[in-house]
Each structure stands twice: as structure tokens, then as C-alpha cells.
Amino acid sequence: MSAEAITPNLLRGWPLPAPGGSKYGRGQVLVVGGAARTPGAAMLSAHAALRVGAGRLTLAVARSVAHEVAVAVPESGVEPLDEDADGHVAVGAIEGLATDAGSADAVLIGPGLDAPDGTRDLVRGIAGIVSDEAFVVLDAFALGVAADVLSELEPLRGRLVMTPNSGEAERLLGRDSTDDESDARAVAERFGAVVSLGDVIATPDGRSWVKGTGTGGLGTSGSGDVLSGTVVGLLARGAGPAQAAAWASYVHAAAGDRLAVQVGPLGYLASELLGEIPRVLVELGG
Numbered sequence: 001m002s003a004e005a006i007t008p009n010l011l012r013g014w015p016l017p018a019p020g021g022s023k024y025g026r027g028q029v030l031v032v033g034g035a036a037r038t039p040g041a042a043m044l045s046a047h048a049a050l051r052v053g054a055g056r057l058t059l060a061v062a063r064s065v066a067h068e069v070a071v072a073v074p075e076s077g078v079e080p081l082d083e084d085a086d087g088h089v090a091v092g093a094i095e096g097l098a099t100d101a102g103s104a105d106a107v108l109i110g111p112g113l114d115a116p117d118g119t120r121d122l123v124r125g126i127a128g129i130v131s132d133e134a135f136v137v138l139d140a141f142a143l144g145v146a147a148d149v150l151s152e153l154e155p156l157r158g159r160l161v162m163t164p165n166s167g168e169a170e171r172l173l174g175r176d177s178t179d180d181e182s183d184a185r186a187v188a189e190r191f192g193a194v195v196s197l198g199d200v201i202a203t204p205d206g207r208s209w210v211k212g213t214g215t216g217g218l219g220t221s222g223s224g225d226v227l228s229g230t231v232v233g234l235l236a237r238g239a240g241p242a243q244a245a246a247w248a249s250y251v252h253a254a255a256g257d258r259l260a261v262q263v264g265p266l267g268y269l270a271s272e273l274l275g276e277i278p279r280v281l282v283e284l285g286g
Contacts, residue, residue: 003181003200003208006250008284010209016247016286017238019053026055027236030104031229032097032122033112033140034061036087039069041112041140041225044270046076048229049108051277052251052286054236058100061112062089088115094125101129106235110142111225120145127155135235135244137161138193139228143168150191157192157204161241163228164197181208194241196231201245209246214253215260222270227252230277247286254280 004010020026029049034042039061046059057076061069064087066080079100081093101107107130113119119141126136136156138146143164146153153160162172169183170176173190177183184202188195195202202208230252234244255276259268 003210006201006209006211006246008250011247011250011284011286014243014246016234016243019237020055023055026053027105027233027238028056028058028103029054029232029236030058030060030097030100030107031111031232032060032081032107032109034059034065034069035089035112035114036062036064036083038112038114039065041222043069043073044222044225044274045108045111045139045229045232046073047271047274048226048277049233049236050075051274052230052233052237052248052281054106054233058104060097060100062087084115084118086115089113089118089122091117091121093118094122094129098129101126101134102131104130104134104236106135106137106232108137108139108228108232110137110139111228113141116141116145120148124149124152127152133159135159135161135232135241137163137228137232137235139163139224144171146191147172147174153191159241160191160193161231161235161245162187162191162193162195163224163231163245164195165224166198169197181210184208194245196227196245196249199249201242201249203242207242209249211249211253213250214256215265217260217264217266217268218253218256220268220270223252223256223273226270226273247284251277251280251284251286
């Protein structure tokens with residue numbers, strides 16, 4: 001089955017669910033990340049989720065930076081996570097997430113996490129604390145450990161989204177990369193997930209799409225965090241995994257295109273993508 005191009009017309013024919021009238025009606029998001037040295041990654045994802053219309057946001061970050069994050073992101077509730085002496089999120093930190101994860105419509109794990117043991121513990125346990133209807137997005141460091149806990153992720157088949165780069169895809173598959181399309185399809189089949197890899201989105205049932213927009217300027221620090229936050233925000237609003245990934249991929253790339261005109265093809269910041277996201281959505285009728 002050949003990949004279908006993601007175009008504005010395709011997305012307009014695949015409209016997002018109408019947003020609810022309250023913050024709870026627009027969906028609850030939990031972003032889990034932000035070790036002591038890297039809270040900004042989780043903050044970028046969190047802001048992206050709000051920019052696509054998610055209603056209620058909770059950020060779970062390392063305890064030592066939780067107060068500062070709460071001040072920097074006043075739109076969010078903040079859950080402090082236990083950390084070790086070096087500021088990495090600790091094994092056992094998931095015990096403090098049960099309430100927030102259980103009420104979330106969509107959970108993102110990964111942005112700003114930076115140590116394998118604590119991250120692996122979070123990924124291993126997430127299926128056991130989210131509701132049966134909740135969606136889960138794995139990004140960044142969470143993708144580096146997901147292959148270690150494949151069986152524990154099994155309950156999330158059909159409601160899991162993964163956003164790897166090529167190196168993370170190799171780790172997920174346990175082999176060298178071949179090309180983005182075949183790798184995305186293989187990861188999707190192995191994990192029962194919708195996979196966004198490079199320009200390709202693949203589903204476990206063999207469908208795939210390819211985006212035809214976006215410039216090299218998107219290859220900048222924090223850009224992937226914005227993408228994963230866009231995905232989780234759309235999931236919280238009620239989009240399905242494939243729809244959320246396709247819309248997020250295009251919106252993220254189109255925001256980069258707009259900045260390439262305003263700033264230049266290189267040198268714009270990931271944080272600047274955030275302000276363009278709602279404008280792209282308006283243009284698409286989202």
C-alpha cells in the first residue's frame with residue numbers, strides 16, 4: 001500500500017473533532033518529562049498541546065525544578081517527580097502519577113528525560129495507571145527504552161503513538177535503519193502504534209502518509225518536543241492516533257515554513273513554532 005501525501009485538502013477532508021466548550025471538554029493532557037537539567041523540553045511540549053486546543057494541562061517534572069516550571073507555565077498544574085542526587089527522574093517516581101494519569105485523556109512521556117533507569121520505569125508502568133480509553137505518546141528518551149519493555153506496552157496497542165528519529169527507530173527495531181517508510185511500518189507493526197518518523201507516518205494496519213512540506217530549519221533543538229506536544233494535544237481533543245499524527249506532522253512543518261519566510265530557512269527557534277501553530281490550524285479549518 002503506497003503512502004498518501006498529506007496536503008491541506010486531505011486534512012480538510014479529515015476534519016478534527018469539534019472542540020468542547022470547557023477545558024475538560026477539550027481534553028486533559030499529562031506531559032511527563034523534564035529532568036533537572038532539561039525542563040525546557042517538557043515545557044515546549046506542554047505549550048504545544050495548549051496551542052492546538054487541549055483544555056487542561058498537567059506537567060510532571062523533577063522535584064527540584066517543579067516550582068520554577070509552575071511559574072514559567074502558569075497555565076499548567078505541576079506534579080513534582082522524585083529524582084536522584086544527580087537530578088534524573090528516579091525509579092519509583094511513577095507512584096506519584098496515578099491520579100493525574102488516571103484522569104488524563106492523553107499522556108506524553110519523554111521530553112527532557114535523560115536517564116535510562118527512571119525512564120524505563122515510567123514507560124514500563126504507564127499502561128497500568130492510565131484509563132482504558134487514554135492515549136499515550138512516547139518521545140525522546142522514552143523511545144530509547146521502549147524496546148526493553150515491549151510486553152508491558154502491549155495493553156496500549158491501538159492507542160499508542162511513537163515519534164522516533166532514525167536512531168531511535170533503530171533502537172526500537174534492534175537493527176540498522178533501512179529507510180524511513182519501511183522502518184516506520186516495522187515499528188508500527190511491532191508495537192501496535194502509529195509512528196511518525198521523518199516525513200512518514202505509518203499505522204499497524206499498513207496505512208501510511210508522507211508530508212510534503214517543512215524545511216531544514218525544523219532540525220533544531222526542541223523541534224521534536226513541539227511535534228510530540230502537538231500530537232498529544234490533538235489526541236486529548238478527540239482525534240484518533242493516525243489523525244493526530246498526520247495533522248500534527250503537517251501543522252508542525254507548515255509552522256516551520258512560515259518561519260522560514262519570516263526569519264530565514266535556518267535560525268528560527270523551536271519556541272517560535274508555538275505561535276504559528278494556531279494560525280496554521282485556522283488556515284486548515286482545525
